[in-house]
Amino acid sequence: xxxxxxxxxxxxxxxxxxxxxxxxxxxxxxxxxxxxxxxxxxxxxxxxxxxxxxxxxxxxxxxxxxxxxxxxxxxxxxxxxxxxxxxxxxxxxxxxxxxxxxxxxxxxxxxxxxxxxxxxxxxxxxxxxxxxxxxx
Numbered sequence: 001x002x003x004x005x006x007x008x009x010x011x012x013x014x015x016x017x018x019x020x021x022x023x024x025x026x027x028x029x030x031x032x033x034x035x036x037x038x039x040x041x042x043x044x045x046x047x048x049x050x051x052x053x054x055x056x057x058x059x060x061x062x063x064x065x066x067x068x069x070x071x072x073x074x075x076x077x078x079x080x081x082x083x084x085x086x087x088x089x090x091x092x093x094x095x096x097x098x099x100x101x102x103x104x105x106x107x108x109x110x111x112x113x114x115x116x117x118x119x120x121x122x123x124x125x126x127x128x129x130x131x132x133x134x135x136x
Contacts, residue, residue: 007087008083008084008087009059009080009084010050012042012046012050013050013053013054013057015035015036015039015042016031016035016047016050016051016054017054017059017060017073017075017077017080018077019031019034019035020060020071020072020073021073021077022034025063025070025071025072026070026071027065027068027069027070027071028047028048028051028069028071029044031047031051031071032044032047051071054071055071058074058075059073059074059075059080060072060073060074061074085100088100
């Protein structure tokens with residue numbers, strides 16, 4: 001029985017998507033050549049199989065350039081990142097973003113500068129929410 005397709009990006013899929021996000025559209029060989037050498041190397045067939053999986057998942061599409069397929073990212077990096085975070089929050093934090101943030105703060109602490117930045121971001125979010133609901 002084949003393995004169930006992961007809802008999120010596997011490590012190999014993420015490596016390939018990072019190349020496509022940074023370099024733009026490319027063939028399997030171009031993606032393979034652009035993969036960082038300090039990470040464990042992937043074989044051509046592994047990259048091809050992984051790109052085909054990404055295509056089935058809707059992360060990339062291909063166009064023909066002569067005999068070659070050129071793969072183009074369909075999902076922006078920010079969108080993929082948000083999707084991964086939603087999945088994480090759903091699986092581990094019962095859909096509570098607050099629990100996620102509290103866990104991060106408890107785990108690693110927070111520098112005063114980071115705390116100030118978070119306060120500013122929260123204030124800006126509050127202002128936008130108040131303006132959006134007409135409460136000011």
